Amino acid sequence: MRNDVKAIQLVWLSKTGLTNLNSGEGGSNLVDIKKFRYGGQEFPYVSGQAMRFYLKEAIRRHLRPEEACVADEQGETCGRIAECVLCDLFGFMTTVPDVGALTRVSPVKVSPAMGLLPLEDTMVTDFLTRRHRGAVVQQQAEMRGDIVNVELAVNIYKAGICIDTVRVGREEELVQVAEQQSAKKGKAIKTVRGVQLKDFAPEQERFRRITLLLDAIKDFSDYSKQARLLTDFTPDFVLVALQHNYSHRLQKAIELCNDGTAKLNVERLRQIITEVQEELVAVDSKPALWAGMVEGIVDNADEVKQALQDLQVPILTPRQAIDAAKKALGLEGLKQ
Ligand SMILES: [Zn+2]
Numbered sequence: 001m002r003n004d005v006k007a008i009q010l011v012w013l014s015k016t017g018l019t020n021l022n023s024g025e026g027g028s029n030l031v032d033i034k035k036f037r038y039g040g041q042e043f044p045y046v047s048g049q050a051m052r053f054y055l056k057e058a059i060r061r062h063l064r065p066e067e068a069c070v071a072d073e074q075g076e077t078c079g080r081i082a083e084c085v086l087c088d089l090f091g092f093m094t095t096v097p098d099v100g101a102l103t104r105v106s107p108v109k110v111s112p113a114m115g116l117l118p119l120e121d122t123m124v125t126d127f128l129t130r131r132h133r134g135a136v137v138q139q140q141a142e143m144r145g146d147i148v149n150v151e152l153a154v155n156i157y158k159a160g161i162c163i164d165t166v167r168v169g170r171e172e173e174l175v176q177v178a179e180q181q182s183a184k185k186g187k188a189i190k191t192v193r194g195v196q197l198k199d200f201a202p203e204q205e206r207f208r209r210i211t212l213l214l215d216a217i218k219d220f221s222d223y224s225k226q227a228r229l230l231t232d233f234t235p236d237f238v239l240v241a242l243q244h245n246y247s248h249r250l251q252k253a254i255e256l257c258n259d260g261t262a263k264l265n266v267e268r269l270r271q272i273i274t275e276v277q278e279e280l281v282a283v284d285s286k287p288a289l290w291a292g293m294v295e296g297i298v299d300n301a302d303e304v305k306q307a308l309q310d311l312q313v314p315i316l317t318p319r320q321a322i323d324a325a326k327k328a329l330g331l332e333g334l335k336q
Pocket residue numbers: 068069070077078079080084085086087
């Protein structure tokens with residue numbers, strides 16, 4: 001993989017079918033949707049924690065059990081950065097025998113997925129029945145059911161990821177950089193310390209982990225309630241960037257016009273891409289930024305395509321855009 005890439009950044013839109021991806025606190029007879037308020041209106045969202053869970057489970061499908069631990073009863077994971085792909089990518093707060101408490105900051109930053117269309121126009125409350133059989137059936141072979149209300153919504157969500165590539169498979173360690181000696185006799189010497197990155201996994205393995213993560217963005221699917229509310233929540237419109245500088249600026253590139261339609265704010269798109277261009281690495285002497293889109297997501301797709309063409313951003317499908325970034329990174333065929 002290219003080692004001048006300090007950040008791999010993606011921001012995307014995903015349009016879902018009628019579903020309930022992430023429940024809030026609800027009540028005994030209500031499965032609600034997690035919501036936030038903005039400008040006097042309610043919108044749905046999927047928490048960053050849930051997004052990370054979906055990605056973890058997508059990656060786990062490709063790993064051996066020893067490469068992907070599950071949390072114990074206390075919710076603690078193994079903390080083995082060298083061996084465990086999930087602990088490396090997603091960080092942990094855990095206790096390790098004979099070592100004590102350990103924490104790792106995740107090198108993978110994930111946003112919550114924010115619904116962009118007001119719930120008022122997009123939500124319905126449906127009810128489902130929970131049937132009880134067995135003991136109840138014995139009472140005159142009757143089937144009793146509880147009625148539970150479920151909030152369902154269609155929406156367009158915005159989400160994003162930024163991978164701190166140099167920290168994958170590595171962890172900061174303290175190093176002594178200088179000593180300060182006191183002029184007074186008998187006074188203790190003070191050591192000055194800094195941090196440097198220590199490798200926990202060889203280069204090929206670090207790159208394989210980044211590949212697994214990029215592929216997970218293409219196919220993550222372990223959202224809740226899919227047994228009867230199956231939908232796809234992977235990117236429908238995506239921007240993928242390879243940056244020589246770590247920043248989150250690209251996350252602001254995608255915004256709707258705030259008029260209740262699915263029109264993308266094209267001026268914003270132009271402004272942010274122009275700003276981010278100075279941070280992009282060059283691939284075949286072009287800036288490393290790709291767009292992927294499928295039809296029927298944004299209302300002003302022609303205008304968006306024109307803006308992307310003007311900015312020399314290649315327009316592919318979402319999966320092709322991620323694959324183009326993988327190819328430019330030199331990550332093809334690294335999954336096994
Ligand atoms: Zn682990």
